[in-house]
Amino acid sequence: MFQNWKLIKDSPAIKESKSPFYLHIRDYLAEQISNKTLRSSDKLPSERILSQEFSVTRITIRESLQQLEVEGLLYRANRKGWFVTPPRIIYKPQDNQIFEDYVSAAGRLPKTETLSIALQESTRWTEEKLGVTAGKPIYSIKRKRSIDHRPVLIEEIYINPEFCPGLTQQNLNGSLTKIYKQHYGFSITSFALSMCPTALTKEIAEALEVTTGISGIAISSKRFDEAGNLIEFAREYWLHDSLEIQFQSAPLK
């Protein structure tokens, strides 16, 4: 499979191209992905093998791999190796769609796993975000969501228990929106989002089984019911390579 990977560093074509050799390796690997020699989720040979193949040091091959990581073509599972990134999922904020639904609609397999749930005292920070008096209890939920068995986001949700007492009794490995509707009789009808490229912290990266410090997208949201009550404040941390955000203005009048 990885035979005949030859890219000659001292060949005239490369010497006169002026771009550094690690970018030639990058192009070479990108081509393998593009022509499907390397397919979605394939594991690459180890860094040491690759550095032998291309006759460079590990530092150089790592620059090529990191470049492809930034581009979203490759990812690494912490200490497990390098893999070809699966296609991005399309996220349409204005549709206010449920994760399970839009992932399934794309022909992929969604999964939500609850990492922790607690009824804890509101801090000054959650007080500010959620509008609950400091010291009062709020629900704090942490979940991990995967697509085709690859973890793609961690979310932290803070919920005002006034609107959904006994929430901890529910099965939270699905849509909160549905639980609100079925068990508490209200709907989420409006929301505000903020999306920001950031780096994934150690804690988030470990939960997603990726290397600390790679880039991600942080999405903060506030969600309201019909009456305008602020029900929850949430933060999602997505792998940067898993997401494409689409937006359309209101249709023509």
Place this chain on the structure above:
Amino acid sequence: MFQNWKLIKDSPAIKESKSPFYLHIRDYLAEQISNKTLRSSDKLPSERILSQEFSVTRITIRESLQQLEVEGLLYRANRKGWFVTPPRIIYKPQDNQIFEDYVSAAGRLPKTETLSIALQESTRWTEEKLGVTAGKPIYSIKRKRSIDHRPVLIEEIYINPEFCPGLTQQNLNGSLTKIYKQHYGFSITSFALSMCPTALTKEIAEALEVTTGISGIAISSKRFDEAGNLIEFAREYWLHDSLEIQFQSAPLK
């Protein structure tokens, strides 16, 4: 200013912390930014100076700096050095606001510079995106936009000349929307956007005076007039550290 930057690698606190030393340096520098010892747009000492200060090799200090770059706290101007990143600008796609307006409204200085403009033959790619028959002429414009004298995005715009003949005669260092309105009598009333984290190519990075391959946000858009005509197709490449995207659902009924 950079005196007394001491962080002792072999101190017990750091040794027992388990995290790699380059992250301690990262934390140290992040703290200097947070407490305003290092301020927006300040230049850092050179990598060699920093590596002496912290008693590590350049490779290690570069890992710290690159980490802060991914987080958006530092940026580097190509071969000029490392600088503290200015605050992000907030971008609200649904407002369909003009760059000059939302940057000014944030108390910052916008600037648009036209890099090139041409009436060229439509390719298969632009044909597909713009719906113009291949071989027919289309306007192709490339612009650079800055905030407070820092280039933050490059945009490539492809326009169907059927709706705005003689466009090249206009001053394009401002809002195209305004030109459409004033000179051609139509308005942009709907649009579709797609936003995607990517890496900046060599060409884009050079135009923005940053290092090739750093992460960015690619925003593709199609914009339509009142009658639903597709006027233009555009691609913007933003520095990832310059942008926060905000979105709000329709107000309550």
Place this chain on the structure above:
DNA sequence: AAGTGGTCTAGACCACCAC
């Protein structure tokens, strides 16, 4: 001309993972 970041070599030891 001096200094900067960009690229690269040739090693090393470690923590962790799969077998």
Place this chain on the structure above:
DNA sequence: TGGTGGTCTAGACCACTTG
């Protein structure tokens, strides 16, 4: 236990920027 990626040392030469 052997191999992986993660971290780090101690250098080097180059292209480019700044004075």
